[in-house]
Amino acid sequence: MKKLFFLILVLCNRNGLLSQTISIESKIGKSQTNYTFIKKNDCSIEFSNKRPDKNDASIVVCIPAAFTNLNNLKVDGIYAVNGNIENKAVINKTLGGVLFIEKNKCRIFQSGKGKLFNDSLLSIVKKNKISFFQQIQCIQNGKAAGFSDKKIFQRRGIAILKDYSVAIIESKQAITLKVFSDDLVLLGVQQLIYTDMGSWDEGWYKDPSSNKLVTIGQDLSQTSKQSNWIIFKK
16 A cells, blocks of 8 residues: 555656646636636745746746836835835825735735834834735725726736635736626635736746746736736746
8 A cells, every 4th residue: 555655646746746836727707708817826926026037947927016106117105025125105005905925925905005004014024024015906805896997908916715825817808807806706716916917917927737938918018117026936
């Protein structure tokens, strides 16, 4: 029995079942919109303000995260990378959501129009080398934010699902934030924070079966001006 168990472990590892990184799933929302779920699985998650290298073999997913300020082409709002806090004086009080990364665990929550970013929290961020950024929170505790927007774009966000797993979710069609949020609630998303799209939407992932680089996004025209990224690493 021990030999058989060892053989199964070897075969699973050879086929990537125990060393799996990301996985890709396709789902259809109530609106009939097609969605791609890029599941983090056992990868690490990091936030960076330095452009990731597509040739870095450890990086398997890269997408733009926070908005980029059009006036100075820097990250919009307060943020931190591994405990280094930036833009403390320019907290964006209209962006209510926060993606918080600590020891490879991420949380999505509301900042109370920026009031959460007090000296007490920021000292913890610095001490524990936490990363975070501000964005629109589309889903909170399994409930959509209640958008009434009419503009349609391809949409993408970072989600925490009912089983606490983490995924990047992207629509294949152009839709409103309302459709995006309402669909994903029904597809099992508990928390969802938006990520930069429109002309800033270039991202990429490495296909788990072939390791070939797949570019995602439809516009890509402002790619050179992107200021920050979320990455999944092996």
